[in-house]
Amino acid sequence: xxxxxxxxxxxxxxxxxxxxxxxxxxxxxxxxxxxxxxxxxxxxxxxxxxxxxxxxxxxxxxxxxxxxxxxxxxxxxxxxxxxxxxxxxxxxxxxxxxxxxxxxxxxxxxxxxxxxxxxxxxxxxxxxxxxxxxxxxxxxxxxxxxxxxxxxxxxxxxxxxxxxxxxxxxxxxxxxxxxxxxxxxxxxxxxxxxxxxxxxxxxxxxxxxxxxxxxxxxxxxxxxxxxxxxxxxxxxxxxxxxxxxxxxxxxxxxxxxxxxxxxxxxxxxxxxxxxxxxxxxxxxxxxxxxxxxxxxxxxxxxxxxxxxxxxxxxxxxxxxxxxxxxxxxxxxxxxxxxxxx
Numbered sequence: 054x055x056x057x058x059x060x061x062x063x064x065x066x067x068x069x070x071x072x073x074x075x076x077x078x079x080x081x082x083x084x085x086x087x088x089x090x091x092x093x094x095x096x097x098x099x100x101x102x103x104x105x106x107x108x109x110x111x112x113x114x115x116x117x118x119x120x121x122x123x124x125x126x127x128x129x130x131x132x133x134x135x136x137x138x139x140x141x142x143x144x145x146x147x148x149x150x151x152x153x154x155x156x157x158x159x160x161x162x163x164x165x166x167x168x169x170x171x172x173x174x175x176x177x178x179x180x181x182x183x184x185x186x187x188x189x190x191x192x193x194x195x196x197x198x199x200x201x202x203x204x205x206x207x208x209x210x211x212x213x214x215x216x217x218x219x220x221x222x223x224x225x226x227x228x229x230x231x232x233x234x235x236x237x238x239x240x241x242x243x244x245x246x247x248x249x250x251x252x253x254x255x256x257x258x259x260x261x262x263x264x265x266x267x268x269x270x271x272x273x274x275x276x277x278x279x280x281x282x283x284x285x286x287x288x289x290x291x292x293x294x295x296x297x298x299x300x301x302x303x304x305x306x307x308x309x310x311x312x313x314x315x316x317x318x319x320x321x322x323x324x325x326x327x328x329x330x331x332x333x334x335x336x337x338x339x340x341x342x343x344x345x346x347x348x349x350x351x352x353x354x355x356x357x358x359x360x361x362x363x364x365x366x367x368x369x370x371x372x373x374x375x376x377x378x379x380x381x382x383x384x385x386x387x388x389x390x391x392x393x394x
Contacts, residue, residue, distance in 0.1 A: 161217040163187065164233070166271070167210050168251040172198065180208055180227070182216065183254055183271065188263040192218050192227040207232050211239050211247050211275055223260065236272075237279035245391075246284045249384040250274060250291060256377060257299045267298040285366065286356040292369045293351060301376050303328040306352040317346040323368060325375040341367040 165184040173179045178197040183189050197204040207214065207230045217229035239247045250271065258264065274291045278284060296302035306315050309328040315321065320332040322340045332342045343364040350361040351368075373382075 158221045159217075159219050160187065161229070163216045163218075164268075165214050165216045166212070167208050167214070168255055169210075170194075170208060178204075178208065179224070181255060182214075183258070183268060184216065184263075185265055185268045186263055188261050189254065189258040190218075190261060191224050192216070193224055194227045194230070204230055210251065211244075212236060213272070236275055239275070239279055242284055243278040243281070245384060245388055246278055246288060247275065249288065249382065249388070252382050252384050253292070253295055253373070256380075256382070257295055257301075264298045267294060270294045285362060289351070289356060289362075289365050289369055290354045292373065293354075296372060296376070302372065304352065305329065305348040315345040315348050317344065317349060319345045321345055321348060323348075323372065325372060339371070341371050343368055 163184050163186060165182045167180050168183055168189070169181040170178050173193060176196050176198045178194040180192050180194055181189065182192060194204050194208060196202050197208060199205070204227070213233040213235055215229075215231045215233055216227065218225045218227050220226050254267075254271070258267075270291060274287055277287045293302065293305075303309070305323075307313070307328070308315055308321070308330060309324070310330045315329060320342050321329050321344070322332045322336050322342055323329055329348060336342075341364065344360065346358070347361045347364040347368075350356065350358060351365050356362050356365065
């Protein structure tokens with residue numbers, strides 16, 4: 054009588070364990086089958102029909118190898134993630150040279166004054182500023198002409214400011230401007246004198262040429278003007294410092310020909326390029342002749358003598374006109390026109 058698959062004895066069925074164990078031998082009908090070891094929980098030689106074979110338990114050594122491999126994979130993945138992270142950081146972090154260059158382009162908390170401003174495009178301004186550590190520079194104040202711009206009421210002349218900007222070209226970008234305070238506003242003749250100072254600075258100071266002494270003297274001059282001190286005397290002192298700091302003047306109390314000290318009683322002329330020398334009568338007619346006492350007083354900023362006030366005014370006007378190449382100052386012309394009214 055023929056038997057079906059369900060009637061076949063369990064011992065005659067090849068289990069996965071049998072296949073694994075016999076995989077090293079050639080397969081065929083004549084290949085003897087190794088008896089299957091009894092399964093856990095089975096009663097007798099045969100177990101219950103349909104029972105699933107028990108899962109094979111890995112040896113401790115196999116588990117150790119697997120755990121080490123898994124740990125190695127995890128470590129490799131962690132190393133890969135770390136490399137990717139460091140690569141991203143390397144891409145995002147600028148090089149030291151680039152960082153130093155960017156730091157050089159950024160300036161913060163720099164004391165300065167607005168000398169002049171004019172429109173730039175529709176909503177911006179270009180401001181000419183005098184700074185303590187960087188000299189005279191030009192800045193673009195973006196949006197400063199907008200009605201609600203925070204810069205609109207800050208960028209005023211004759212007021213000390215704390216400035217910040219970005220860039221290293223001829224035209225930089227203003228990023229911050231704060232009013233520092235400490236100076237009274239200029240009014241009347243003092244206001245015109247202030248514009249005269251600003252025009253002199255624009256004409257004589259080259260870009261990016263710092264003059265910390267001139268900056269400090271400008272601040273002191275504004276203070277004196279704001280407190281109503283005589284403008285003529287204050288301006289003469291500033292003009293002398295301006296010529297000296299920008300390299301256009303030598304000492305007033307030394308004669309360049311005799312190399313000796315100027316004597317009060319003698320008459321002198323000031324050669325625009327060589328300095329003080331005794332008046333000989335052969336000088337050009339437009340060269341002012343001044344007394345030695347006037348020159349000594351100017352060196353000491355002493356304008357208590359009426360003669361010193363008068364002669365110093367003519368001398369400084371002559372020197373400034375010479376170094377400006379004969380170009381008239383707008384503010385001086387305005388002052389002269391007001392005096393004629």
